[in-house]
Amino acid sequence: MKTTEMKKIRKAMEKCQDAKRFEHTLGVAYTAAALAMRYGESVKKAQLAGLLHDCAKCMSDEKKLDLCEKYNISITEYEKEHPYLLHAKVGSFLAIYEYHVDDDDIINAILNHTTGRPGMSLLEKIIYVADYIEPGRGNNGKEPPGLDEIRKMSFMDLDEALLRILYNTITYLKDTKGDLDEITQKTYNYYLERRKETPSERSKIWKQG
Numbered sequence: 397m398k399t400t401e402m403k404k405i406r407k408a409m410e411k412c413q414d415a416k417r418f419e420h421t422l423g424v425a426y427t428a429a430a431l432a433m434r435y436g437e438s439v440k441k442a443q444l445a446g447l448l449h450d451c452a453k454c455m456s457d458e459k460k461l462d463l464c465e466k467y468n469i470s471i472t473e474y475e476k477e478h479p480y481l482l483h484a485k486v487g488s489f490l491a492i493y494e495y496h497v498d499d500d501d502i503i504n505a506i507l508n509h510t511t512g513r514p515g516m517s518l519l520e521k522i523i524y525v526a527d528y529i530e531p532g533r534g535n536n537g538k539e540p541p542g543l544d545e546i547r548k549m550s551f552m553d554l555d556e557a558l559l560r561i562l563y564n565t566i567t568y569l570k571d572t573k574g575d576l577d578e579i580t581q582k583t584y585n586y587y588l589e590r591r592k593e594t595p596s597e598r599s600k601i602w603k604q605g
C-alpha cells in the first residue's frame with residue numbers, strides 16, 4: 397500500500413464518517429500503529445486496518461442487511477437480530493471491493509474487530525485492542541472500568557489486555573442488553589484457557605501496571 401493510497405482511504409473515511417467517528421478512526425489507526433511498533437507487526441498494515449475497521453459504520457442497518465442479501469454474505473440469526481454487529485462483516489466486504497485491500501490479515505482484522513474470535517492473529521488482536529483503548533474512548537463520559545490500566549497493560553501483555561477487554565465487554569452486555577454473540581463468549585473462554593501466568597504472577601503484572 398502506497399502512502400498516497402493510504403491518504404485516499406483516510407480522505408474517504410473523513411467523507412463518510414461524522415466528525416466523532418472519524419476522530420475515533422484516526423485514534424484507532426495511530427494506536428494500532430503504536431502497538432505494531434511494540435509487538436513487531438507491520439505499522440502500515442496496522443494503520444490501514446485501523447483506518448478501515450469502522451468503514452461500514454455510517455451505513456444504516458437496513459442498508460447493511462440489503463448488502464448482505466445482494467452479495468450473498470451469510471449472516472447468523474444473532475446478526476439478523478443485532479444488525480449493528482454487521483458493520484464488521486460488511487466493512488471487510490467493502491475493504492475488498494471498494495477499497496481494494498488484498499491482504500487477508502487486514503480483512504480478518506476488520507471482520508473480527510467487534511467480537512474477536514478464538515485464535516486471532518497478531519494484527520487482529522492489535523485492532524481489537526486499539527479499538528477499545530484509543531485516546532478518544534471514554535470521552536463521552538462513559539469510561540469503561542479500568543481503562544487506564546488496560547491501556548498500560550496493552551503495551552505490556554497484549555493477550556492479558558485482550559482478556560480484560562473481553563471480560564469488560566461481556567459484563568457490560570450482560571448488565572445492559574442481557575445477551576451475547578456466542579463468538580464473543582467463545583473468544584473469552586479460548587483466551588482464558590491459554591492464559592500463561594499463574595494467578596499470583598498475573599496480579600503482579602497488574603499491580604505494576
Ligand code: DGI
Pocket residue numbers: 420450453478481509510511527565569573575576577578580581
Ligand atoms: O464500532 P465501535 O463502536 O468502535 O466498536 P465495536 O465495533 O467494538 O462495537 C462495540 C459494540 O459492540 C459494543 O456496544 C459492544 C458490542 N458487542 C461486542 N460483542 C458483542 C456486542 N454486542 C452484542 N449484542 N453481542 C456481542 O457479542
Ligand code: FE
Pocket residue numbers: 449450483509510
Ligand atoms: Fe466497530
Ligand code: FE
Pocket residue numbers: 420424449450527
Ligand atoms: Fe471502532
